[in-house]
Amino acid sequence: MSPYPSTLRAISIINPYAMLITEGMKPYEYRSWNTSFRGRCLIHVSANTQCEGEFKQIPETGDVTLPEIKQMRKSIIGFAEMTGTVWDEEYQLWAHRMEKPARFREPISCPGALNYWTPYPNKPLQSKAFQQAWELIEAGDYRAADLITYQDYFEGEGLEPLSALQYPLEALEPNPQPRLFIASPDGELTEQLLV
Numbered sequence: 001m002s003p004y005p006s007t008l009r010a011i012s013i014i015n016p017y018a019m020l021i022t023e024g025m026k027p028y029e030y031r032s033w034n035t036s037f038r039g040r041c042l043i044h045v046s047a048n049t050q051c052e053g054e055f056k057q058i059p060e061t062g063d064v065t066l067p068e069i070k071q072m073r074k075s076i077i078g079f080a081e082m083t084g085t086v087w088d089e090e091y092q093l094w095a096h097r098m099e100k101p102a103r104f105r106e107p108i109s110c111p112g113a114l115n116y117w118t119p120y121p122n123k124p125l126q127s128k129a130f131q132q133a134w135e136l137i138e139a140g141d142y143r144a145a146d147l148i149t150y151q152d153y154f155e156g157e158g159l160e161p162l163s164a165l166q167y168p169l170e171a172l173e174p175n176p177q178p179r180l181f182i183a184s185p186d187g188e189l190t191e192q193l194l195v
Helices: 017-022 052-057 066-072 124-139 147-157
Strands: 009-013 028-031 039-045 075-088 093-109 179-183 189-193
Touching (some): 009 017, 017 039, 017 075, 066 075, 075 124, 093 124, 093 147
Antiparallel strands (some): 028 093, 075 093, 179 189
């Protein structure tokens, strides 16, 4: 396996919002600051537990157990492509667009940091976690979010037209055939019709 690219970044997010991004149910991460960063971004769950009670209030999170919630803390759980930002007038925050989200089967433990971050030289666990995550991405060992679900949530936010997506979906047929989305080792998604 190749070493992780120097352009790879991570962002630490409070759960359940980190998990919702990796599941395609939260197309934007809201921040008070804008950024010029664009590219692949690992999704890291922060140590902050203040919003974990919301798992019970969000039906889309399913039956996430307390041990699973604890295991996600201070861990990389997936990734997305950060493709742009837009100012959200309602919340008075910058919405960072997270496309092509995916979730790893198991969390990768490591300490977090602020902003879009790369491993700090004095935190070898971060470098180790970045490498482990990169190897999973290259091997295609993750579960990509359902793209139709992602599009529905993106449209529901109402911040941008669908044309803003860097990875748009093809127009759906009135009665679409069941489809299977497969991630290649380089992270690209392809779809196959199920017959």
